[in-house]
Amino acid sequence: MKNYDIIIIGGGVIGCMTARALSRFDLKVLLIEQESDIGMGASSANSAIIHAGHDPMPGSLKAEMNRIANPMWDQISTELGISFRRCGAYIVAIGEDEFGCLTALKERSDSNGVTSEIISAEEMRRREPLVNPAVSGALFTPTAGMVDPFAACVASIENAIQNGVEVLTETAFTGFIMEGKTITGIHTNQGDFACRWVVNAAGTYSDEVMHAAETCQDFKITPRRGEYYLLDKAEIEMNNILFPVPSAVSKGILVLGSTHGNVLVGPNSQSTEDKENKSVTSEGLAEIWQGAQKLVPSISPRSVIAMFAGLRATGNAACLTPGVNYNNDFVIERSVEVNGLINLAGIESPGLTAAPAIAQRVIELLQDSGETLIDKQNWNPIRPARPHFNHMNREEQADLVAKDPRYGRIVCRCEMITEGEIIAEIHAPLPARTYDAIKRRTWLGTGRCLGSFDMPRVVDILAHELNLPATAISKKGAGSEFLQRQTKEVEA
C-alpha cells in the first residue's frame, strides 16, 4: 500500500490551494479527485470574483477568511501566472427605495473591516455607462477583483506537482481505514492508500466524508444550484463587477465582465438534494434575465453563447463566534472525534476568495496538533504560465510561431486557440486528457460556435498525442466519449 503523510480528498480550488500550501514542506502529499480532471465542480462554475468581503456575516469564519485571503491574491496570481484584476465591485441600488440599503451595507462592510464608499448615481453612470439609468447610487468596494477560477485551480495544482505533490484523478474516496479512533488510510475505487492525515476538501460531498469517519453526523450539505450565462464578446463589452442589493440568501444576480472578456450573468439560487444536478433550466434563465436586466437593461438573451450551472456546497454549520447567530458558516477544523482528519466543509461563496487563507489555516491546524513541518530546500513557488496566442500582440505572436510552428495553426477560430497551446496542455504537469480539460485550460470552444468547428480537430489531436483511438477520447472522462465506432465498422 502506498504511504502518504497527507491525503487531500477533492481537487477543487480548496484542495488544489491546500496541496500547493503543503508542497512547501517536507511531506508526502497525495490529492485524489473523483472526476477526470481537477476543478470540475463549483470551482469552475462560479462568479469568478475575489470578493472584497463586505457581504459575509460579521464575526463568521466566512468574513474572517475573506478578509485574510483578499490581499493574498496579488502575490498568488503573480506566482502562479494567472490573470487577476483588482478592479473593485459595485453594489448598485436601482430606484430610490434601494438607495437606503446602501447605508446598511456600508455599515456591514465597515464591521468586516472592508474599505468601501458610497458613490452617486451620476458617478456610477460615468464609471459604467451600461448601468440602468434608474440607478440611485452604489457602494464601491475597491479591493474586489476578478480571476479565472479554473486557472487558479490548475495553476496551484501544477505548482504543487512541480514541488512533489502527487495527483490521482478518477479516484473516488469510498471509506476510511481506521485503527480505533485514528485514521491510517483511505479506501478508493483505485485501491487503498495509507496516510497519517486526511484533508476533507470534498465540496458538496464533504458531509459524506465526515460521516464515513462517523463524525459530525448533524452536518449536512444541501447544494444550491446557481446557473450562469456567458455572452458574446462581440455583442456586449463591460469591465466592471455589478452586484444588486443583496437578498437574505445570496448576493443576487450579478453582471460582470470576466477576465476572458465575456460578460457573465448569474447566478440564481435553487436548493437541490441532488449533488450531481448541474442542469440549466428555462425558469432559471427567466429569473437570471430579470435580475441581469435590472442592472444592465441592454443585456439580451440573444447574445448568450454558453450556459452552465454550479453547485454551492452550502452547509448547516453554526458560526462558532459567541453572539453571532449564523448557520451556514465554513467548517475549518481538526476533528476532535477522530485523529488525523481536517475538515474543510461547507465552503461556498466566498470560498474561491478564501481558498489561500483556508490553505494557510490547514498548515496552522497541523502545527497546532504537534506536527513538525520542515521547509523544503528547493521549494519553488513560481508556476510558469504557458503562452496564450490570443493574449499576445502581433510581434509576440510572430516570435512564438517562429519558435514553434504549432502555435501558427489555429484550431479554435472564435477564441484563436492554437494547436501548440492544446498540445502543451496535453503534456502539462497535470495532463489535460479530455476535451473539457483542454477547454477549461485554453478557453477553446467557448466562443460563438461553441466548439462545433474545433471538436473533431481536438479529438484528433488528443487521440494522436495520447496514442489512443479517437473512440476513446471523451468530453469529460469515462462514459462521455464522443465517438461510438468507425463509420464503416459494420455493427454486429
Added chain:
Amino acid sequence: MTIKVRYDVVVIGSGPGGLAAAIAAKKNGAQDVLIIERDIEPGGILLQCIHNGFGVEVFKQDLPGPSYAQRFINEAFQVGVEFLLDTMVLNITRDHRIAATSKRHGFFTIQAKAVVLAMGCRERTRAQVRLPGTRPSGVFTAGTAQRWVNVEGYMPGKNFVILGSGDIGMIMARRLTFEGAKVERVLEVMPYLSGLTRNYVQCLMDFDIELQLKHTVKNIIGKNRVEAIEAVAVDDRWNYIPGTEEIIPCDTLLLSVGLIPENELSRQAGVLIDPVTAGPFVDDGFQTNIPGIYSAGNVVHVYDLVDWVTEAGLIAGRSAARLVQKGPQLNSKTIPVKAGENVRYVVPHNLNPDHLAEDDIRIQMRVRQPIEAPVWVEVRIGGNLLHRKAEPYARPGEMVTIPLKPAHLDEVKAASELTVAIVKR
C-alpha cells in the same frame, strides 16, 4: 509556394463563394489572385456534404457536394489562382492589409488591392437556442456530426434525435440511417418545415422518420452522455404545452437550428452588418461599405442553394477585378432597396443603376411567413409597380429571386429607392 507581399485580389475562404470569386477575378483581368483557406484542402463545407442535389442550376446536373466543389477547384488551379491552405486570417484592415498565420508559413502579412470575404456561415448552437438541461457529451450540431461521419469516418452515436428541420438536419437523418444508426425523431419548433420539401420526402419520408412540427426539446437528460431528451409541444408563441412532454431515449441530440453568416473578420475590418441577415450591407456588386472589400456567398446571407452562392461569388469576383483595373468608381449614385410587405430582407441592400446598363441585377429575398398561395413578387418605385413576377407560393425556406433588366435602367436611375414586396395574387 512563396507568399507575395502584394496581391490584386485576396479571397478569404475556399468554399463555393470564394472559389467562384477567385476564378471570376482572375478571368476578369486581376493578376495575382490568392485564396486563403483555414482547412487543409480547398472546397469548404461542400466536402462534407457528400449528398447529391448540388449543381441543378449551374451545371443542370444533380451532383454531390464534393463533385460540385471539385469542378471549381480544378478550374481555379487551371486559371492560376494561388492557394494558401491550413492558414488562418487573424485580421483585415480597412485598407486591405491581411494578417494571417499557419503552421507551415508562420505569421505573415500581405497587402491586397481588393478583398473578397467568403467565410461562409456557422451553425447556431445549443446556447443560442438556450436548450435547458445537463451538459453531457452527445449534443452536437448537425454539421459537426456530418464532418465526423462523412470525412473523419466516425459515428458520433447510435440513437439520434434531431432538433430542427433544416436541410442539414434532414440530410443527416438519412446519412445516419444509411450508416446503421437509428434516428428516433426530428423535432421542429415552427409550424412548418424549415428546409426544402424534397429533403423531407427523400430524407425522412423514405425512411419512416417521424417529423413533429411545433415541438421542441424541453430538457436534455444525462450526466456523462446524453441518455434521453424530453420533447414537448409548443403553442404559437413557443410556450411549452403542459401535459405533452415525452421522454425520448437517445444517446445523441443533433441540432439543425439555423445558420449565421460568419462575420467576425468583417466586423474587425469595419464592415457594417445588417442585423437581419447578419451579413454585410452590400451593393449589387457585393461590395460592402468599405471600398474594395467585397463579400460573397453565405457570409452575406444564408442561401438555400449552392448554385446561388457560386453566382454571388462570380459577381463579387468580377466586381473586385473591375476595381483592381479601373479603380474605385467615384460619385456613382446608389439606390437603396427596401423590404416591403411580407419580405424579411432583401439583398443587395442598394444598387448602382450604371451596372444595370451592362447586365441583369438579381434581387433576392426571403419571406417572413409561408404563403401557400400564388403570389406576385413586385418591385416598386414609390407607389408604382416597376416590374413583377409570378410564383406559385413563397416559403421562408426558399429564397425568392427577381431580376431587374437593362430595360428598367431609366426608371431605376430616376428612383430615390426601390421597394420589393410579395403579395397574394
Added chain:
Amino acid sequence: MAKLSENVICVTCPKGCTLIVTRDGETVIDVENGCKRGKDYAQQELIDPRRMVASSVRLKGGLHPLLPVYTSVPFPKPRIPELLALLRKIEISTPVTLDQIVLENVLDTGINIHASREMKVVTG
C-alpha cells in the same frame, strides 16, 4: 380497378411541388401541378421509385479514411439497403480521380458508382 387520386411531392428540383396524380392501376392518367419533369417523375415514382444515392467507401492512402461516392443515375429505391451493405464492404486505394468508376453495373442494375471527388496519394 377504380381510378385513384393521390398526392406526390416532386423531388426533381428544390421547388418540391405537390403533384396530384390520378391513375388507373399502374397507368397514370393525369398529373396536376407539375412541369414536364414533374410529370415524368410522378410516372416513375408510382411504378418504379428511384433515388440518387450518395454514400462513401473506405479509402486507403488518402487524406481522409473515406471516399465519397454516388450513383450515376437514380437507383431503385427498394434495393438501396442492399447497395449500402455492399458499399460498406468496399475499400479502394488512392489515387482516385473525380467521377472514376468505383463499382460498375452495381447489383446488376446497369448503374455505376462514381467517386465524388479526386483523392491524391498521401504518404506518411
